[in-house]
Amino acid sequence: xxxxxxxxxxxxxxxxxxxxxxxxxxxxxxxxxxxxxxxxxxxxxxxxxxxxxxxxxxxxxxxxxxxxxxxxxxxxxxxxxxxxxxxxxxxxxxxxxxxxxxxxxxxxxxxxxxxxxxxxxxxxxxxxxxxxxxxxxxxxxxxxxxxxxxxxxxxxxxxxxxxxxxxxxxxxxxxxxxxxxxxxxxxxxxxxxxxxxxxxxxxxxxxxxxxxxxxxxxxxxxxxxxxxxxxxxxxxxxxxxxxxxxxxxxxxxxxxxxxxxxxxxxxxxxxxxxxxxxxxxxxxxxxxxxxxxxxxxxxxxxxxxxxxxxxxxxxxxxxxxxxxxxxxxxxxxxxx
Amino acid sequence: xxxxxxxxxxxxxxxxxxxxxxxxxxxxxxxxxxxxxxxxxxxxxxxxxxxxxxxxxxxxxxxxxxxxxxxxxxxxxxxxxxxxxxxxxxxxxxxxxxxxxxxxxxxxxxxxxxxxxxxxxxxxxxxxxxxxxxxxxxxxxxxxxxxxxxxxxxxxxxxxxxxxxxxxxxxxxxxxxxxxxxxxxxxxxxxxxxxxxxxxxxxxxxxxxxxxxxxxxxxxxxxxxxxxxxxxxxxxxxxxxxxxxxxxxxxxxxxxxxxxxxxxxxxxxxxxxxxxxxxxxxxxxxxxxxxxxxxxxx
Numbered sequence: 001x002x003x004x005x006x007x008x009x010x011x012x013x014x015x016x017x018x019x020x021x022x023x024x025x026x027x028x029x030x031x032x033x034x035x036x037x038x039x040x041x042x043x044x045x046x047x048x049x050x051x052x053x054x055x056x057x058x059x060x061x062x063x064x065x066x067x068x069x070x071x072x073x074x075x076x077x078x079x080x081x082x083x084x085x086x087x088x089x090x091x092x093x094x095x096x097x098x099x100x101x102x103x104x105x106x107x108x109x110x111x112x113x114x115x116x117x118x119x120x121x122x123x124x125x126x127x128x129x130x131x132x133x134x135x136x137x138x139x140x141x142x143x144x145x146x147x148x149x150x151x152x153x154x155x156x157x158x159x160x161x162x163x164x165x166x167x168x169x170x171x172x173x174x175x176x177x178x179x180x181x182x183x184x185x186x187x188x189x190x191x192x193x194x195x196x197x198x199x200x201x202x203x204x205x206x207x208x209x210x211x212x213x214x215x216x217x218x219x220x221x222x223x224x225x226x227x228x229x230x231x232x233x234x235x236x237x238x239x240x241x242x243x244x245x246x247x248x249x250x251x252x253x254x255x256x257x258x259x260x261x262x263x264x265x266x267x268x269x270x271x272x273x274x275x276x277x278x279x280x281x282x283x284x285x286x287x288x289x290x291x292x293x294x295x296x297x298x299x300x301x302x303x304x305x306x307x308x309x310x311x312x313x314x315x316x317x318x319x320x321x322x323x324x325x326x327x328x329x330x331x332x333x334x335x336x
Numbered sequence: 337x338x339x340x341x342x343x344x345x346x347x348x349x350x351x352x353x354x355x356x357x358x359x360x361x362x363x364x365x366x367x368x369x370x371x372x373x374x375x376x377x378x379x380x381x382x383x384x385x386x387x388x389x390x391x392x393x394x395x396x397x398x399x400x401x402x403x404x405x406x407x408x409x410x411x412x413x414x415x416x417x418x419x420x421x422x423x424x425x426x427x428x429x430x431x432x433x434x435x436x437x438x439x440x441x442x443x444x445x446x447x448x449x450x451x452x453x454x455x456x457x458x459x460x461x462x463x464x465x466x467x468x469x470x471x472x473x474x475x476x477x478x479x480x481x482x483x484x485x486x487x488x489x490x491x492x493x494x495x496x497x498x499x500x501x502x503x504x505x506x507x508x509x510x511x512x513x514x515x516x517x518x519x520x521x522x523x524x525x526x527x528x529x530x531x532x533x534x535x536x537x538x539x540x541x542x543x544x545x546x547x548x549x550x551x552x553x554x555x556x557x558x559x560x561x562x563x564x565x566x567x568x569x570x571x572x573x574x575x576x577x578x579x580x581x582x583x584x585x586x587x588x589x590x591x592x593x594x595x596x597x598x599x600x601x602x603x604x605x606x607x608x609x610x611x612x613x614x615x616x617x618x619x620x621x622x623x624x625x626x627x628x629x630x631x632x633x634x
Contacts, residue, residue, distance in 0.1 A: 003438050007431060008424070087422030091475070094387055094416035095482060096408055096440040 001097050001105045009109060012075055016117050023063060023121065027128040030056060038131035043140035045131060057132060057145065060125035064156035067121050068164035071114045072193050076172020077185040079106055080331075084180045103331050107173060107324060111166050118165030126157045133157070137243035137302045148305050149245035151201035158309040163316035168193045170323040177330055200312070206247035208311035209304045214238070215252065215296045218289040220282040225295065227281075231266035236295040243302030254292025262291070338401075340365040340486050340518045341386055345395030348381050355381040356542050359395065363520070363535065363547070365485075368512060370529030371522040372612055373539035379522040380419060382539065383490045386520065387416035400485045412441050415484035419491045421475035425464030429457050432474060433481075440482035448481035455507075469500030473507065480511045489521040493528060505532050526609040536608065538615045545615040550608055557611045560588040560601040571598075577614045589614040 034053060038045050049057070080103075083089040093099050126133075133148045146153035155164065171193055176185040216223040216236050226235045235249050253259035268284035269276050276284075300308060339362045346359035356378040363369055371379050384390040385397050388405020397404060400413040423432060429452060437443045452459060455473050457466070463474060472492055479487050489508075493501040509532055512519055523529055529536055530550075537547040546553070557577070564586045570576065574596070577589040589606065590596075596603045606614075 001439060004435050007427065007435075011426075086425070087418050087420060088424050090389065090416060090418035091422060091424070091478065092439065093389065093405070094411065094414070094418075095436055095478065096411050098405070098408060098411065 001092075001101060002109065004092065005105050005109045009075075009113070013113055016071075016113075020117055020120050020124075023060075024124040027056070027060065027124045031128040034128065034131045038135060041135075043135045043138040045135040046140035046142040046145055049132065049144075054144065057129060060128060061146075061153065061156045064118075064122050064125050064161050065152075067118045068114075068161060068168040069190060069193055071117065071165050072168030072172040072189045073186045075110055075114060076169040077176045077189045078182045079110060079173050079176060081176030081180055081182045081185045084177075085182060099331050100328060103327060107170065107327065110169055110173070111320070114165040114169040115162040119159070119162040122156065122158065122161035129157070139242040147243040147245065147302065149243060149300055149302060149308070151205070151245070154201070154205075154245075154305075154308070155197065158306070160309055160312050160316070163313040163320070164197070167196075167316040167320040167323075170320045170327070174323045174327050174330075177327055200315075204315070205308065205312060206298075206300065208315070209300060209307045211247060211298050212244075212301050213296060213298045214241070215294050218251075218285060218293050218295055220285050222289075223295075225285065227269070231269050232261055234261055234295055236297050238297055238299060241299065241301060244299040246297055246299045248298045250296045250298075252294045252296050256294075258296075259293075261293070262288070264291075338365050339363060339398075340367075340400060341369075341520065342398045343385075343395065344397075346382075346385065346392055346397050347394035348378075348385060348390055349393040354542050356385070356539075357394070359544050361537065361544060361547055363518075363537075365518050366516065367518055367535040368509075368533045369518070369520040369535040369537060370533035371520060371537045371539060372524065372526055372529050373522075373545075374616060375524055377539045378542040379524075379539050380490050381542075383416075383488050383520065383522055387414050387488050389416070389418075408441065412482065413485045415479035415482055415487040417472075417475045417479045417487070417489040417492055420495060421468075421472040421492060423463040423466070423471055423474055426462065428460055428462050429466075429474060430459035432463060432478060433459075436478050436481055442483040444481050444483050448477055451477045451481070467500075468495050469497070469504065472496060472500070472504055476504065476508065476511075480515070480517075483515065484517060486518045486520065489519070491522055491524070493523070501528070508532070526612045530608045536612070538612055540616050540618070545618065546611075553611055554606065554608060556593060557589060557591050557606045557614075558596060559604040559606055559610070560586075560590055560596065561604070562586060562598075562601040565600075577611075578617055 030053065034049070037048060041048055080089070083092075089099075089102075092102055132145050133153075136142060136145050136147050148154065148157050155161065168189070172185065172189040175188045175192070176182065179185040179188060216238075218225065218234065224237045224239060226237070227233075228235060233249075234251055238244050238246065250258050251261050265284060265288050268287060269281065271280070341361060341363040343359050343361040346361075347357040348355045359382065371382065373379050381390065385392055386399050386404055388403075388410070400410070402410045402413070404414065405411055424435075427435070433445070433448050433452065436448060437445050455470070455477075457470055457474065463471065466474060472495075476489075476492065479489070492508075493504050496504060505528065508519065511517070521533070534550055535548070536550050536553065538545040562585070564581055564584050570590070573594055574590045574592040577591060580587045589611070
């Protein structure tokens with residue numbers, strides 16, 4: 001059975017291996033130079049990265065983010081739906097393999113391959129990007145590069161891409177098993193995987209490790225703030241906590257209770273025409289601070305990176321296992 | 337007499353619709369059984385239940401003394417060639433034999449390679465490039481070389497041209513003679529069954545209408561033609577399958593164990609095709625009323 005699975009899978013495996021090898025080679029050639037740069041420049045590296053390296057940085061990010069989705073769509077979804085479409089599952093199921101074992105081997109081989117591919121890609125990209133990541137976490141002021149904890153970069157670093165790939169693969173298999181047609185299963189896999197990847201950073205990841213909380217004064221010379229939503233919201237930027245991932249913001253009143261930004265602030269910022277001048281903004285911010293208003297910021301510090309990585313890896317692997325159980329149940333009870 | 341397939345009150349329901357119901361069967365071993373009926377009658381459902389691709393909604397089915405697809409041992413006893421004879425399009429013919437060898441405990445590799453050679457298939461050819469007849473032959477080879485006690489074939493020749501159809505059936509019969517295996521094959525063409533089978537099961541409207549040895553069936557059914565009359569006048573032991581009347585004449589198809597002595601009837605023997613057609617033409621509600629009469633006395 002392992003032979004058959006491998007025989008059916010080897011073309012896909014070869015294509016993926018070639019792609020991963022090509023990427024790894026490209027990164028291996030350009031990576032050492034970046035590491036050297038970090039040794040001499042430290043955190044100011046962020047201002048000295050060449051434009052080609054910058055392209056590589058974003059390419060690596062995109063590749064690691066895309067690998068699990070691609071695996072789910074092109075390995076997971078067709079794995080069983082294609083057999084059901086062509087009827088070849090009858091061939092295997094009547095040749096001396098129980099369908100449970102058939103599923104187990106297919107899932108096992110596929111999941112190991114998926115995790116290997118995603119793991120190697122993530123390893124290569126994480127290694128290549130580590131000088132930039134360290135520079136950002138070390139306080140290199142930048143709008144160009146993501147902190148490792150930023151939702152975009154987090155899913156493209158460390159061990160979570162392996163768990164994402166395992167989950168996406170089993171998700172594809174499960175949808176293929178239920179939908180029984182390859183193309184709709186592929187589309188559903190992409191849609192559902194994307195939905196999960198958006199939902200987890202918004203609702204789940206902030207709670208996977210103990211968050212830190214700090215209260216910063218609202219003052220012209222304090223932490224830089226942005227004024228949003230018609231002066232109804234204030235967002236403080238934690239410049240002295242580099243690499244942090246801010247998960248929520250709350251304005252507090254003089255009593256230290258959560259409160260809305262008072263309307264007097266919006267009134268103060270109102271102008272006859274055009275945006276308020278800088279002096280006017282500073283004066284209004286100072287007035288708000290004088291009323292006792294402060295900004296409470298909840299964030300995951302950069303040091304939580306690995307505990308968040310392991311927690312999310314566990315979460316996704318748990319989901320993958322649950323889906324595996326569902327597949328096993330479905331193939332015995334519902335597939336005919 | 338050992339039964340290769342035994343069903344009791346077997347039924348399969350898809351959502352609201354019964355694909356097969358109230359199926360009682362006892363098929364003796366060592367036979368070539370033809371399962372005939374119109375499209376959608378429940379033939380495929382019965383065969384899939386027998387090989388364990390489906391699980392019954394009602395009743396029980398036992399094949400070669402065990403529950404279908406209960407485990408590796410049971411899987412080894414029963415071979416199944418599915419409708420349209422699917423094969424792995426990307427794998428070569430040799431790969432398919434390799435696959436059988438690795439997966440089937442009782443695989444007869446010499447037989448498989450010999451068959452492929454005799455059929456003139458190129459082992460290196462990808463199965464997706466084979467013609468319909470060659471593909472069916474490859475699927476049959478996989479079924480035969482695993483050395484099952486019972487080989488089930490679902491419409492194996494439906495997609496083949498007449499020549500390929502005959503070759504396939506001949507080849508199948510040779511394998512039967514050589515390995516003493518039981519065969520159950522379905523077809524919507526009575527002629528296929530008549531040529532190759534010695535036992536027939538007729539399925540219409542999700543019900544088994546009749547099952548029995550073909551010779552017994554042919555010997556036990558007659559067409560009676562005579563002046564118009566009431567059917568109540570028939571002696572006991574004669575069961576009407578179909579009746580048609582014109583103003584002056586009555587034509588009956590009857591099943592009987594004894595000779596018809598009434599001199600007012602013209603008695604004609606019936607071929608298998610006529611018998612099967614008579615059962616197919618029977619109104620669906622007639623089945624339940626005449627249930628006891630369905631068992632063919634052997």
